[in-house]
Amino acid sequence: MLDRTVAPEIKEVEEVKFVSPKIEQINENVPFFWINDVANATARLDFYFDAGTIRSKSLVASITAGMLFSGSNEKDSTTFHNLLDDAGAYQDVSVTHEYAVVSFYGLNEQMIHIFRIFEEAMNFVIFPQSEFDEIINERKQKLQVSLEKVGVLAQRAFQKSLFDQTDYGRFANLDDFDNLLRSEIVDFFEQYYKKGLAKIVLVGDIHQRDVDYILNQSKKWGMYEVPQFKKDFTNSPGRIHVEKKGALQTAIRIGKVLFNKAHEDYISFTILNTILGDYFGSRLMKNIREDKGYTYGIGSFVSELQHTGYFIIATEVGSEFTEKTIDEIRKEIEILQTELIEKEELDLVRSYLLGQILKSADGPYATMDLFIGVQNHNMDLEFYNRYIQKVRTIQPDELREIARKYLGWDTMNIITAG
C-alpha cells in the first residue's frame, strides 16, 4: 500500500556547471561575449550603450532609445520596421539608470541581415521632426496613464526619496514633454550611442564570418573611455505618503540604499532576503497573504546598480489594511533580528536556492544572463561557486547578525501611495 504521507526522498543538487561565454575585445573598453552552443535556430544580439537616464535631463534617454529606427534621408520609419519584419526580427530597447540595451531576437540565419538594418539605422538616423512629435505625444499619454497607478506613484516616490538630488532620483513629469527639444535627442545620440557602445552580447549559432562583420562594423561606436558612475549615496530614512483619491488599494514600498554583488555581505543578505520575502513560502507571503489575506502578493528584492544597490519591499494592499501591513512587515523584520531561524526553515531555503541556481544556469540564454550578472560588476563566474558554498554553510546566528546590521527599521524609507 502506497503511503502518501511520506515525502519521496529528496536528492541534493550536487553540481552546477557554469559555462563561460567566449570573450573578445572590440577595443580596450568594449568586450564581446558569445555563446554559440544553442540547440535550436534562435539567436539574440544585444548592444549595451552608456546611454541610461542618468546621462541627461529627464526623457532624453528614453525618447532617444525609442527613436533609433525613426528614419534616414533614404528610408522612413515604416520602411525600417518593414525591413526588420522581413528578417523576422523582434526588436526591443530597455533603458535603465545606467544603460540602454538594444536587443534583437531572430533566427540565427537572419542575424546578419538584422544587424545590417541596425547598422544603417545607426549610421543614418536623422530623427525626423514628425517622428519626434509622434513619440512625444504617445509617451506623454502613456505617462498620464501610468500616473493613475498607485504602484507607479509609490515606486517613483520611493526612488526619489532614495536618490534625491542625484541623477538617479530624476523622473519625467508631464510638462517635461513640452520642454524637450529635438536637438537634445540628436546631441544625446551623437555622444552616447555613436561613441557609447559598452558591450555586445550574442547568443546563437552564427557563422564566424558574420560575427566578424558585426564586430568590425560596430567598432566605430565603441567607448573611448571607461564611463563613470556615482559611488556615494546617503540614505535618508523617513515616511512619505502620496495621495491618490478614490484608490481601492494602497501601494507600499519600504527599503533603503544598500549595496551590490561587490559587497562582502551581499550573498548573506540575499539569503536573508529570500527568507524574508523573495519566494512563495517567504515570511512576508506566509503572513500577509496566506494568513491574513491583505494582498494578492508581497515581495522583497535587492536591486543592483553599478556602484551600489537598494533593498525594497513592495506590495499593494486593500486600503483598510495599510497600517496593519506595515506593522506586520516591521514585526517580521524584528523577528529576524531577535530570533534564530529554525533548522527546518533554513534547510528548506538552502534546497530551494540550490534548485533555483541550477535552473538559472540551464540553457544558453539563462547561462549568458547569469554571466552578465557578474560581468557587470567586473566579477567572474567564481562568484556563483562562492554563492553555493555560502548557501550550504550559512548559520542562523550570521543571518540574525545580518538582519541587525542592515534591516534597522529606523533606516528605512517608507512610502505609501493610495
Added chain:
Amino acid sequence: MIHFDRFELNNGLKVIFHKDPSTPMAVVNLLYDVGARDESEEQTGFAHLFEHLMFGGSINIPEFDTELQKAGGDNNAFTSNDITNYYETLPANNLDTALWLESDRMLSLALTEKSLEVQRQVVIEEFKQRYLNQPYGDDWLLLRPLAYKKHPYKWATIGKEISHIENAKMEDVKSFFQRFYNPSNAILCVAGNFELEFVKKRVNHWFGAIPSGKKPPRILPLEPEQSEFRELEVERNVPANAFYYAFKMSERKNEKYYVTDVLSDAIGREKSGRLSIKLKKEKQLVSEITAYITGSLDHGLFVITGKLNEGVKFEEFDDALWNCLEDVKKTEIDDNELDRLKLKIRTAREFQEQGLLNRAMNLCFFEMLGDANGVNEEHLIYQSITPRALRSVALEILQKENCSLLKIKSIKDA
C-alpha cells in the same frame, strides 16, 4: 519538432512524456479541462478561486509549496476561460516530489474553512489590484457581456462581481472539485532527461490508484449569431478616450482561427501594421492602436483597441477606421507582406519552444484539443495561408453587424 510519447493510465489519465537530454531540470505540467466557461452564471469566478485553493494543502500533505521548495522547485498555475493549468519546475532527480504533490491534490484536497476564507480575501484583493484599481482595468468586465449574450465567455475568469467570490461556500467548492478534478478530466506532461519506462513507472506509482471519476459532459449555452452592431459608452476617470472594437471569430479548432491570427498581425502590428500607418502616422488620430485575437476555444474575439489623441472625437476616428477596414476587405495583401508575417511567426515559435516549460504546456494544450502532435503541425497551417484566405476572413468578420464597440470616455473630456 517536439518529440513526445503518449500513454494512458487505467483510470483515464492521459500522460505525455517529452525527453530533453540537455537539461538538469524537469517540468511537470498538469492541465485540467475546466475553466470559467464551466461555471454557472450565479457562481462565477469559481474555477479561478479553486486554483488558489489547490495550494492550501491536500489530503496527506499539509503544505504544498513547502514540500516543493524543499526539493528545490517552484511552481505556479493559471486559469483561463477554457482551462486550468498547474506546473512545477524542479531539479530532475527530484521528479518524484512533484508527482507526489500533484497526485495527492488530485486525489483529495484538505479544504479547510481557514484556507477558503483567506483565499477568498486574496482573490478579492487580486480583483481590486488587476481590474478595479487600474486605469481601464475593468475594460474586459464591460466588453465580455457586450459581445456575448448567452455563452459563458460573457464573464471574466476573475468573476462577474466580487459578491460571487464573497459568497463562495465550502459545499460548492467541494462539489466543484468532485466534478472537475479527476484523472479522466486531466492531461499530465512530464518533461526532462528521463527514459519512457521510468516515467511510466513513476506516474503509475503516484497516479495509478486515483479513482477515475467521470469526465463531466460539457453542454454550454450556444452564443446566437450576432446580427446587430452593439455599442456601450462608459465614463471613467482616465486620461484618454479608449476604444475596443470586438468582432466575433471562429472557434480554436477551425482552420480560420489561424488565418484570423495572421490577419490581426497584418493590420495590428504596433509599428508597421496597416492601422498604425493609416490612423496613427498619417491621420494622427490615435496615440496607439493594435489588433489581436483572444485565442479562445469556442468562438473568440478579434479585437482592435487603442487610445484617441487629445481632441479627436470618437465619430471622426470611427469613420476613418471603417474606411481603413473597407480597404483591407477590398484588396489582397501582397505576398511579400505575408511572407514577412510568416517569418515572424516562425521566429516567435522557435523562441517559445526554447523553454522546457512552454513545450510541456503546449503538448498538454494540444492533447486537449485532440492531438499533442498538433504542436508540430501548427506551423504548417500558418505557412499554407494565402492572401486570398486572409481577404476572405476579413470579408466575413470585419462587418458592422458582427461588431461590439466599447468606448471608455475620459471624464476630463465630458
